[in-house]
Amino acid sequence: MISKNDELTVTILDLGVNGEGVAKVDGAVVFVPFALPNEVVKIHIIHAKSHFYVGKIVEILTPSPMRVTPPCPHFFKCGGCDLQHMNHACALNFKTNLVINALKNIGKVENAEQLTLPCISKNEFYYRNKFSFPVGTNGEYAFVGMYKKNSHEIIEIKNCHIQMPWAKTIIEIFNNFLNTSKNTVYNEQTKQGLIKHLVCRMENNQLLVCVVVNGNKLNNHEMLIEKLKPHFKNFGLMLNVNKLHNNVILSNTYKHLYGIKTISLVEDNLKYETTLNSFMQVNSQISNLIYGHVQSMVENEIVVNAFSGSGFLSGLLAKTAKHVYGIEIVESAHLDAETLKTNNNIENLTNILGDVSEKLKTIKEFNTIVLDPPRKGVSKEVVNTILSVLPKTIIYISCNPSTLARDVNSLTNHYNIIFAQPYDMFPQTKHVETVVKLKLKQQSQF
Numbered sequence: 378m379i380s381k382n383d384e385l386t387v388t389i390l391d392l393g394v395n396g397e398g399v400a401k402v403d404g405a406v407v408f409v410p411f412a413l414p415n416e417v418v419k420i421h422i423i424h425a426k427s428h429f430y431v432g433k434i435v436e437i438l439t440p441s442p443m444r445v446t447p448p449c450p451h452f453f454k455c456g457g458c459d460l461q462h463m464n465h466a467c468a469l470n471f472k473t474n475l476v477i478n479a480l481k482n483i484g485k486v487e488n489a490e491q492l493t494l495p496c497i498s499k500n501e502f503y504y505r506n507k508f509s510f511p512v513g514t515n516g517e518y519a520f521v522g523m524y525k526k527n528s529h530e531i532i533e534i535k536n537c538h539i540q541m542p543w544a545k546t547i548i549e550i551f552n553n554f555l556n557t558s559k560n561t562v563y564n565e566q567t568k569q570g571l572i573k574h575l576v577c578r579m580e581n582n583q584l585l586v587c588v589v590v591n592g593n594k595l596n597n598h599e600m601l602i603e604k605l606k607p608h609f610k611n612f613g614l615m616l617n618v619n620k621l622h623n624n625v626i627l628s629n630t631y632k633h634l635y636g637i638k639t640i641s642l643v644e645d646n647l648k649y650e651t652t653l654n655s656f657m658q659v660n661s662q663i664s665n666l667i668y669g670h671v672q673s674m675v676e677n678e679i680v681v682n683a684f685s686g687s688g689f690l691s692g693l694l695a696k697t698a699k700h701v702y703g704i705e706i707v708e709s710a711h712l713d714a715e716t717l718k719t720n721n722n723i724e725n726l727t728n729i730l731g732d733v734s735e736k737l738k739t740i741k742e743f744n745t746i747v748l749d750p751p752r753k754g755v756s757k758e759v760v761n762t763i764l765s766v767l768p769k770t771i772i773y774i775s776c777n778p779s780t781l782a783r784d785v786n787s788l789t790n791h792y793n794i795i796f797a798q799p800y801d802m803f804p805q806t807k808h809v810e811t812v813v814k815l816k817l818k819q820q821s822q823f
């Protein structure tokens with residue numbers, strides 16, 4: 378019987394879904410954050426629950442050859458990354474196994490190992506094109522930070538190793554602005570204070586800076602513009618007014634203060650624009666790989682691109698498809714997709730604004746459907762509509778193996794999985810992006 382504050386020595390058997398080590402003592406599961414498979418570690422039990430325990434490493438008695446020193450000094454405290462203590466091969470293996478285990482255990486896919494390909498990766502660090510950092514204070518000065526692991530405490534960070542190098546410059550500039558301008562910092566407990574978050578996105582040397590405030594204005598905003606000018610040629614500054622006291626970072630109310638309002642890009646000969654509140658994948662190198670992969674699977678046929686965001690993938694698919702229907706619920710993203718259609722003279726694309734659960738029912742015929750839903754996956758209605766139309770191919774892009782496996786399970790009576798391809802869209806974190814291709818079975822196999 379294990380109790381809180383016990384000290385024991387365990388051998389780590391595997392990694393859990395959060396990248397933590399997993400050991401077994403007398404049949405009970407013990408989670409050991411930051412421990413790696415095959416390591417022998419001395420641990421201190423910090424949580425003793427009815428059916429599992431959590432142990433903190435006191436000493437690593439036998440270190441794994443896969444253990445590395447995290448490059449980020451904030452790693453063991455910061456809630457942003459989970460895997461910086463393991464080498465890249467170990468992290469990729471962990472992600473491939475996440476997909477296999479979800480397909481096997483939730484999706485009930487018997488041959489998940491054979492169907493799942495090794496995780497593809499491009500960049501280990503410095504990949505993010507966007508950040509949303511909370512702003513905090515230590516009583517002496519204000520700073521841009523990150524939430525501490527499993528908490529809402531804001532810890533100061535001077536740099537973030539998964540952000541592109543421009544993020545460090547902005548952090549320095551904004552920290553300076555915070556402490557020299559006449560602005561207060563928002564406090565989650567008292568619900569008082571002005572500045573809540575700093576949200577930035579940069580692509581192709583175009584930077585969008587957004588300050589989220591619990592109020593109507595940012596004092597001395599001209600000062601911030603002047604501080605940014607020597608470092609960034611092409612940028613825009615906007616305010617997001619968010620007076621609600623919840624976990625949602627951005628409201629729908631923006632005030633444009635300076636410079637560019639959108640980011641304009643040309644990729645694969647497609648001109649497109651995106652705004653701050655339209656969804657955009659955070660790792661452009663990996664998302665471009667995925668888009669190319671998905672495009673290669675689409676022939677001259679009628680395609681639905683459900684959950685289409687700013688419409689880049691719709692535009693790409695329209696190059697080979699007979700017709701593409703893009704469905705997106707966020708108005709700004711839908712408008713981006715309409716601009717993309719106009720700017721590129723695409724005639725075989727229809728962008729539909731609305732909920733996929735409703736709008737998919739209005740498309741009577743399609744041969745291929747691309748699904749790229751948020752973490753919660755697709756609704757029962759979407760599955761039912763797909764099963765009533767029975768398109769020959771389903772391409773499911775997912776950032777959550779659990780909901781992916783659940784949704785795949787509801788389709789496998791009628792569809793065969795051809796492959797599951799994990800991608801390391803979010804290196805150093807426990808998250809993985811997966812593309813699954815499903816093919817309609819012959820009628821006789823239903």
Ligand SMILES: C[S@@+](CC[C@H](N)C(=O)[O-])C[C@H]1O[C@@H](n2cnc3c(N)ncnc32)[C@H](O)[C@@H]1O
Nearest residue numbers: 656684685686705706707731732733749750751
């Ligand atoms: C994971 S993103 C994918 C976006 C796009 N495929 C891309 O690669 O940029 C999911 C998108 O689905 C949209 N969305 C979320 N729920 C939706 C719903 N019920 N109906 C339609 N779109 C939805 C979000 O606004 C977001 O743009």
